[in-house]
Amino acid sequence: MKLGMIKINYFLIALLAILIVGCRNRGNDNSTSLTGWSSKDKQEAGFSDGSNYKGQEVPPGMVLIEGGTFTMGHVQDDVLFDWNTTPVQMQVRSFYMDEVEVTNSEYLLYLEWLEKVFPNGDEQNKHIYTSALPDTLVWRHTLGANELLTENYLRHPSYSDYPVVGVSWLQATKYCEWRTNFVAEKTLVEKGLLVNPYTNDSLQMNSQNYFDTKVYLKDPNLLFEGDTAVYNYNREGEMDRVKISDGVLPTGFRLPSEAEWEYAAKADVENREYNNIRGRKKYAWNSKYTRNSSRRFKGDQLANFKQGQGDYSGVAGWSSDGGDITMPIRSYNPNAYGLYDMSGNVAEWVSDVYRPIIDTEANDFNYYRGNVFTKPMIDAEGKVVVVDYNNVEYDTLANGKIGINDLPGSIKYIPITKDDAYMRNNYEKAYNIDSRDGDLASTKMYEEDEEELDAQPRMYNSPITPNNIGESGLRIQEYDKEIRSTMISDEARVYKGGSWADREFWLDPAQRRHLPQYMASSSIGFRCATDKLGPMTHKRRTRTPELPK
Secondary structure, eight states: OOHHHHHHHHHHHHHHHHHHHHHHHTTTTTTTTTTTHHHHHHHHHOOOTTTTOOOOOOOEEEEEEEEEEESSSSSSSSSSOOOOOEEEEEOOOOOEEEESSSBHHHHHHHHHHHHHSTTTGGGTOOOOHHSSSOGGGGOOOSSSSSHHHHHHTTGGGGGGHHHHOOOHHHHHHHHHHHHHHHHHHHHHTTTSSOOOOHHHHOOSSSSSSSOOOHHHOOGGGGSSOOOOGGBOOOOTBBBBOGGGGGGGSSSOOOOHHHHHHHHHHHOOGGGGTEEEEOOOOOSSSSSSSSBBSSSTTOOOSSSSOOOOOOSSSSSTTTTSSSSSOOOOTTOOOOOOOSSSOOSSSEEEEEEEEEOSSTTTTTBBOOOOOOOOOOOEHHHHHHHBBOOOOOTOEEEOTTTTTTEESSSSBBBBBEEEEEETTTEEEEEEEESOTTTTSSSSGGGGTTTOOOOGGOOOOOSSOOOOOOOOOOOSBBOOOOOSSSSOOOOOOTTTTESSOOOTTSSSGGSTTTTTEETTTTTTOOEEEEEEEEEESSSSSSOOOOOOOOOOO
């Protein structure tokens, strides 16, 4: 009996030793199996260490959209026969997306920040604030009494939780850039790495005293006019600087791609059966109809859209959808991903440049058309160039409005050169918006040198308006006199989803329309997205595939 107990004890000791060694080999003691250096050893030697990284935090106001494969395009009858929503199989990576559209109150915060940092009264800032203002005149109609909305929709508190409209694609993109910096700044303040510049009396907020993520990552001393008192320091007197390898700063916000938006809106995950999708969804909800079938709300519409000619809401006292124009966010139930108003209320900008056909032969993974590859501009001294009032660039848009390319205090980016793309097999140049669809390589002159041609071949030949500046300094506005066969151009951006002003047909997430990137509408809003880093999902995988016998 005693001999048996001794054998069991030896067995348990041996098993315990194996577990300890195994755990050590797996790195549970924070050592690297290839070198044997622990996190403490690396830190003492001055090497970087990412052992404190606990995973990517969910950005504020966003939900995780786990990536996967889906049928992108129209899965129902194409009644218009325009063939621009041909179904294709597409893979989308995991990403985060705003659960609601950007509201008036959220956009007003952005405007207030611009007014605070770049005072509109200063001559040098006169175009910065105005370039971000939504076009409130989109509510006007020559035969309609809508001046109340023109004057109140954006700023009146009654509409604070309504989606912002009148924002062009260019303005929505600039909002995403600002949000990236504003969220990163808040993150560093909360972690005690940055003094709150808005409550610090010694820092006067101006065009030099604001946080820019990319500038911070390059050199924190380039921010806040070199005033290092805004940063916290460790016991050794060194700045507690955060790098990308620390995983502290959030990833950049942007507009979702068309594939991402459609994937998130369809939410096929609720029809998943193992690794298959059962049925075809026509809307963001799981039904072939737009009316609620539950006993309590039977007959009510499931989205805010135009019911018919002269009918935007239904009869008074029994409103079908509850809104004559837009409605407050979260007025309807979310889809299976937790996203609100992916069908109805307002259509939404996505990042893609519009083309009638999605070229799946070119790419079936995270499809996106609109890439212009850039790099930071480096001066003669080898230093990164930061935009100031001497090199800031403004762009006079085709509609006569003036936009700013980069805010003073941000890094100046330039297109990559042929030398940067030399001997690469994945890209050849910086400008890829018209790739395989209107560029030189897709014409009969594909063997010609692009730089030696007098005029660039353009399949979608929308007018290129010259910057004719008059004596007053303003652009001379001229209409294009040439007869055009298309409105598609490299500036035509896609917007998706139906709106309060659209009929039921446009509620299908596969439908796609386009508008020039500098134009706006009373029926188009937007929401932001950002990338998911690391694993596709937060869920721990429990399925173990069987090994072949």
